[in-house]
Amino acid sequence: MKSAVVYSTLTGNTRKVAEAVLKSMPEGTEIHDVASAPDPNGYDFIAMGFWVDKGHPDDKAMAYMKRIEGKKAFTFFTLGAKPASAHAYRCAYLAHTYYGSGTEEIGSFFCQGAIDPKLIEAMRKMPAGGPHSATPETEARWAEAAKHPDAADLAAAEEAAKAARQIALGEDPMAAYKAAMAKKAQQ
Ligand SMILES: Cc1cc2nc3c(=O)[nH]c(=O)nc-3n(C[C@H](O)[C@H](O)[C@H](O)COP(=O)(O)O)c2cc1C
Known part of the structure; x- marks a missing residue:
């Protein structure tokens, strides 16, 4: 499954989250600023990052998201509002609608950004x-x-992207936990 991290940033917050997301990906995974990102058709799984601009993904991110068709995607974004706010949840809820046809959003992560x-x-x-x-x-x-984003945000972003990628691969993110519990039950 060929993966890439693509992000849009104005002041650098979303780039920091993108770099944390990259850590969850296999060695050699590409990371691109949306301004110079290659055609999304070259990938199977795209971790797509944007900053919230007036309640929506910023224009550059939105234009790229529209081009992502028939892929599996993980969305991440930063915003000024509190993460536990109706505004943040509305942004997260709507994010999948900006992708091109047939793209499945596996999950998302969002945090505040300066x-x-x-x-x-x-x-x-x-x-x-x-x-x-x-x-x-x-x-x-x-x-x-x-x-923000602080160290806890970046660690959470990495975890969330890792789980989403496992799901995209058809793996069970709970497998290690389940195996440990089964072993414990046998003891
Ligand atoms: C023009 C502009 C519009 C913004 N609109 C919103 C908004 O609607 N809601 C929000 O929560 N934050 C908003 N923000 C805050 C940014 O989304 C936030 O600071 C984000 O982390 C910036 O990311 P970046 O550093 O990757 O550019 C706005 C910021 C700017 C500059």
């Missing part, structure tokens, strides 16, 4: 009361986002 300080400055200048204007809550969320 928001571009220029965008934060612009939001701080917005009139009070708007959906993106600064409040103590949004300031706290931006400060939390600034710490």
Whole structure:
């Protein structure tokens, strides 16, 4: 199963996650910035990463995802919102709809990513009361986002991508655990 990691990034957060995802792949797996990624037809399994731009995958990622047809895919993304938010779950829920026909999304991973300080400055200048204007809550969320992706996010991304690839290969990600439990039961 020929695999590749393809990612789109503006400020580097999604690249960090892509590099963690790569660690779960066999030696020699290709990693490409979406701007120079080869035709997706050359792969069977693609780990596809994007940053959330106004509630959707960024434009470059979206254009590439549309070209991924009849493959197995693992989606990962970073966003400014909290991972346990309706906004994040909506992004995760919709992600599969951006792939080309016949592509099966095996799983996904998402975490917060530091928001571009220029965008934060612009939001701080917005009139009070708007959906993106600064409040103590949004300031706290931006400060939390600034710490991500952290080491725990990267380890979780690697684990999630590993499980998705095993499923794509028809392997059981629980096999080692089941074997250990069966051995224990015999003792
Ligand atoms: C123009 C712009 C739009 C954004 N839109 C959203 C959004 O709709 N929801 C969200 O949670 N984060 C949003 N973000 C935050 C980014 O998704 C987040 O910081 C991400 O980690 C950036 O990834 P990158 O470093 O790989 O470019 C936006 C950031 C920018 C610059």
